[in-house]
Amino acid sequence: MTPYFPDGCPETAPPGWPTDTPYERPHFVTICPACIQSWRGDFFVSDPVHVPDGVPILLAFPWSAEIAAASLIP
Ligand SMILES: [Zn+2]
Numbered sequence: 001m002t003p004y005f006p007d008g009c010p011e012t013a014p015p016g017w018p019t020d021t022p023y024e025r026p027h028f029v030t031i032c033p034a035c036i037q038s039w040r041g042d043f044f045v046s047d048p049v050h051v052p053d054g055v056p057i058l059l060a061f062p063w064s065a066e067i068a069a070a071s072l073i074p
Contacts, residue, residue, distance in 0.1 A: 001058065002029065002030060002031050002039075003030050003031070003057050003058065004030070004031045004032065004036075004048040004049075005030055005031070005032045006032070006033065006048070007032070008026070008032045008033070008034060009026035009027045009030040009031070009032040009034070009035065010026060010030070011026055014057070016056065016057045017057060017058075018057070018058055021058065031045065031048075
């Protein structure tokens with residue numbers, strides 16, 4: 001899932017950006033009206049989904065296989 005910014009991808013990491021995810025430059029890991037068509041060249045991009053205020057900017061769900069492998073590491 002990639003955050004959509006209707007007013008344009010921000011120049012720097014927006015408030016709430018995850019500290020473990022680098023924000024290298026605009027349009028690189030975010031989508032806005034100016035770059036959505038270029039994203040659609042390489043990825044399946046749906047119409048933006050609006051979520052209520054307070055929802056984290058990114059949600060990540062680890063694969064169950066990763067969780068199982070991590071629990072095997074002493
Ligand atoms: Zn953009």
